[in-house]
Structures are given as C-alpha cells and as structure tokens.
Amino acid sequence: MVLQRVIRAVIMGPPGSGKGTMSARIIKSFGLQHMSSGDILRANIQDKTELGLLMKSCIDQGQLVPDDIISRLILNDLRKIDNSGWLLDGFPRTVSQAEALDNAFSLDTVINLDVPFQTIKERLTSRWTHIPSGRVYNTDFNPPKVPGLDDVTGEPLVQRDDDRPETVTRRLKSYETQTEPVLEFYRSKGVLESFTGTETNKIWPHVEAFLHRKFSSLSQRAA
Numbered sequence: 001m002v003l004q005r006v007i008r009a010v011i012m013g014p015p016g017s018g019k020g021t022m023s024a025r026i027i028k029s030f031g032l033q034h035m036s037s038g039d040i041l042r043a044n045i046q047d048k049t050e051l052g053l054l055m056k057s058c059i060d061q062g063q064l065v066p067d068d069i070i071s072r073l074i075l076n077d078l079r080k081i082d083n084s085g086w087l088l089d090g091f092p093r094t095v096s097q098a099e100a101l102d103n104a105f106s107l108d109t110v111i112n113l114d115v116p117f118q119t120i121k122e123r124l125t126s127r128w129t130h131i132p133s134g135r136v137y138n139t140d141f142n143p144p145k146v147p148g149l150d151d152v153t154g155e156p157l158v159q160r161d162d163d164r165p166e167t168v169t170r171r172l173k174s175y176e177t178q179t180e181p182v183l184e185f186y187r188s189k190g191v192l193e194s195f196t197g198t199e200t201n202k203i204w205p206h207v208e209a210f211l212h213r214k215f216s217s218l219s220q221r222a223a
C-alpha cells in the first residue's frame with residue numbers, strides 16, 4: 001500500500017501479549033519502521049554499553065527503567081526516522097512517558113492487544129529470543145526451524161532472564177499499576193483501538209483490516 005503521508009502508531013499490551021509478533025506482521029504488510037524499547041535496551045545490555053550496564057539489574061528484576069532515561073533515548077531515535085512511518089512497541093509504559101511522546105509527536109493510532117494474564121504466563125516461559133534482531137519464537141506457537149537457532153542468521157536463541165515465572169508476575173503487576181493508566185490517557189484522546197483475544201492468529205485479521213481502513217482514510221485526507 002502506498003501512503004501519501006507518514007503514519008505514527010503505538011502498539012500496547014501486557015508483557016507477552018504478542019506485541020513483537022504482531023509488529024513483525026504489521027511492518028511487513030504496511031512498511032512501517034519498528035522501534036521496540038525492549039529490543040533497544042537488550043541490545044545495549046548485550047553490547048555492554050554504559051546505559052546497558054546501568055539498566056540491566058532493573059530489567060532483570062522486572063522493574064521499569066527510569067522515565068527520563070527511556071524517554072530521551074526513544075524520542076531521540078524517533079526523530080532520526082520520522083521521515084518514514086513508524087510503529088512504537090514497549091513505549092510509552094507510563095503516563096509521564098506518554099506525555100513526553102505527546103509533546104514531541106502526534107499519534108495516528110494506538111493498537112492495544114487485550115490478552116488475558118493467564119494466557120500470557122504460559123507463553124513467556126516458552127519464549128526464545130534472538131537478541132540482535134528482536135525476533136521471537138515459542139516452542140509451541142512458532143518454533144524455530146532448527147531448535148535453539150534463529151531462522152535468519154543461524155545464531156543462538158536465548159531465554160530472557162526476565163521471563164522467569166516470578167519476574168513475569170512482577171512485570172504484570174507493574175503493567176497494571178503503571179501502564180494501564182496509559183490506555184486511559186489514549187482512550188480520552190480518541191486514538192485507542194483495542195483488540196481482545198487469546199491467539200495472535202485470530203487477532204491479526206482484525207488488526208490488519210483496521211489498519212487498512214486507517215491508512216486509506218489518512219491517505220485520502222492527505223490527498
């Protein structure tokens with residue numbers, strides 16, 4: 001689909017709701033650039049940057065990193081790619097982050113994956129991640145072609161330190177207290193679109209149809 005103007009979108013949902021999996025489908029179908037705050041932080045940890053070393057214990061314990069640090073990092077990176085459309089995943093996670101984003105960019109839509117917590121807990125214990133690219137696999141849902149190796153690069157997959165059951169519980173708690181208010185923030189601005197379900201394959205056609213409608217209405221308005 002050829003767009004007449006850039007589209008700026010956010011994907012939200014609890015940890016493990018399928019944001020990364022859904023983002024891969026969205027960027028393939030709609031040509032947006034994907035920016036994931038979790039992928040950026042994990043790449044910093046892997047590369048042992050100053051930021052990565054500072055943030056590692058926070059992330060491993062399932063706590064959010066400080067608002068000012070993550071907001072500065074993401075907004076700087078977004079400015080570099082803002083001549084094309086983007087899909088932001090994992091940011092904002094607090095109302096303060098949402099306000100910082102709102103001051104810098106106006107969003108076209110916020111896609112919310114409303115997936116029950118029980119479904120999520122089972123998924124995260126079988127998640128395998130290719131850290132350099134952010135590609136995710138699941139031993140049941142989308143296993144890699146060769147067990148333990150990334151399909152594209154053949155490099156090893158790892159289980160994230162923060163996917164341990166007790167850390168997942170802490171992350172879900174922080175989602176409830178700190179991130180759910182962000183949904184309210186976007187609902188009141190009229191940009192929130194929620195999709196409820198327990199399977200990515202069943203939710204995807206609804207997200208795809210919604211984005212087709214959104215893209216064509218924005219293109220018509222821009223023409």
Ligand SMILES: Nc1nc2c(ncn2[C@@H]2O[C@H](COP(=O)(O)OP(=O)(O)O)[C@@H](O)[C@H]2O)c(=O)[nH]1
Nearest residue numbers: 016017018019020021123127137138141199200
């Ligand atoms: N069983 C199952 N696993 C899924 C489904 N959708 C995604 N997953 C897996 O669940 C885990 C979490 O998904 P991910 O996209 O990383 O979620 P995120 O944390 O919201 O970005 C990954 O291991 C995915 O492969 C689904 O519909 N069913």
Ligand SMILES: Nc1ncnc2c1ncn2[C@@H]1O[C@H](COP(=O)(O)OP(=O)(O)O)[C@@H](O)[C@H]1O
Nearest residue numbers: 015016037038059063064065070090091092093
């Ligand atoms: N916007 C953010 N604000 C604060 N911490 C963040 C943010 N994005 C990522 N993090 C940190 O990185 C961890 C992993 O994030 P992410 O990969 O988005 O998780 P998930 O894929 O499970 O939703 C979070 O638990 C948190 O510690």
